[in-house]
Amino acid sequence: MNGDPHVLLRVIAKFLIPLIALFAFYVQFHGEYGPGGGFQAGVILSASVILYSLIFGLNAAKRAFPPVLIRIGMSLGVLLYGGTGVLTWIQGGEFLNYSVLAHDAIHGQHWGIIAVELGVFATVTSVMLAIFYAFGSRQPSIEDQDW
Amino acid sequence: MILALPIQAVPTSPLISTLLLDLALLSLLVIVAFAIVRMRSLFAIVMLQGVFSLVAAAWFVTLDAVDVAFTEAAVGAGVSTVLMLAAILLAQRRTSYVPMKQQWGPLVAVLVAGAALLYAVPDLPAYGDADSPANAYVGTDYLARTAVEVDIPNVVTAVLASYRGYDTFGEVVVIFAAGLGVLLLLGFDGLAGTFRARVMGRRLSDPSAPSGVRKRDAGTEVVPRESDASGEGAT
Known part of the structure; x- marks a missing residue:
């Protein structure tokens, strides 16, 4: 018997974290049909990484979801959203009028909403994790008895 | 065209079971709020704030605002609880006792604000009122046109991403700016x-x-x- 008092916690978390991440993607890609969308999915995905970080340590989380990815993700999301608007301009419509994105106006709306929700997802996930990494790194990891 | 949400079908007098559930959840919110006010341990307060968010999320579900409930559960109970815990680590774990003579000012402010809120209550539309501002004007327009123009079942997504695309773009930029500010001030480490x-x-x-x-x-x-x-x- 080794000295890890959190073995149950770690085992259950290992089981739960992939499910939470999977649920985030479900919320993301099912957002047109059920509740949710890019914002909720982004928060849920970042919550799964935060849970991983709480149980396995911040450095492990930074290896799993590296800060480089965050820096790219948060700007890529805004660029994807704005770029969709610029694309509708190029196609001859108003800014963020997705109807011009495809031959069929309704298909254009679908494409536009999917692109925009992906942008929201990337930005929200990255920013939530960036804030957590920034604040979480400001103190040493604490021992159990400190609480 | 799965959109067949009959919004007019909301009964004018809500079901008694829904009413009881609402009352139970709302009184739970009040109890948790009073517990938060009376506590001294910041750790317990943060945990109770998570409980508050979770109960609020459950209440939003009974109001059929599932998207809002989702956000409340994920942000309020999940992420912000963790951020508050990280903030506690930089500060004291307990608040000190504030004597009553220093609390008259806050008490007056709370009473005035509460009186103003109570004064505004009669102007609110009744629960489920079909003529309330939320159920009239542009809201009904979105509901009617989403099925024809966007053709996705979740009207909330259609309004958020398409009809109100500018607003959502603004929100994303605000979130981006918040993340950028934190990173510029603190960095990833x-x-x-x-x-x-x-x-x-x-x-x-x-x-x-x-x-x-x-x-x-x-x-x-x-x-x-x-x-x-x-x-x-x-x-």
Whole structure:
């Protein structure tokens, strides 16, 4: 018997974290049909990484979801959203009028909403994790008895 | 065209079971709020704030605002609880007792604000009112046109991403700006930039901002690793 008092916690978390991440993607890609969308999915995905970080340590989380990815993700999301608007301009419509994105106006709306929700997802996930990494790194990891 | 949500079908007098559930959840919210006010341990307060968010999320579900409930559960109970815990680690774990004579000002402010809110209550539309501003004007327009123009079942997504695309773009930029601000101030390791201060005429310059580390054991944990230091921190 080794000295890890959190073995149950770690085992259950290992089981739960992939499910939470999977649920985030479900919320993301099912957002047109059920509740949710890019914002909720982004928060849920970042919550799964935060849970991983709480149980396995911040450095492990930074290896799993590296800060480089965050820096790219948060700007890529805004660029994807704005770029969709610029694309509708190029196609001859108003800014963020997705109807011009495809031959069929309704298909254009679908494409536009999917692109925009992906942008929201990337930005929200990255920013939530960036804030957590920034604040979480400001103190040493604490021992159990400190609480 | 799955959109067949009959919004007119909301009964004018809500079902008695829904009413009881609403009352139970709302009184639970009030109880949790009073418990938060009376507590001294910040750790317990943060946990109770998570409970508050979770109960609020459950209440939003009974109001059929599932998207809002989702957000409340994920942000309020999940992420913000963790951020508050991280904030506690930088501060004291308990609040000190505030004597009553220092609390008259806040009490008056709370009473005035509460009286103003109660004064505004009669102007609110009744629950489920078909003529309320939320159920009239542009809201009904979105509901009617989403099925024809966007053709996705979740009207909330259609309004958020398509009809109100500008607003959502603004929100995304605000979130981006918030993340950018935190990263510029703290960095991914919480130690961005060079810390400079003037203390009693002496200029201090330090490669890292002061944090809780130094009070205990000087940086075994927070020393930035080589890979991180190349991109961040060492500016």
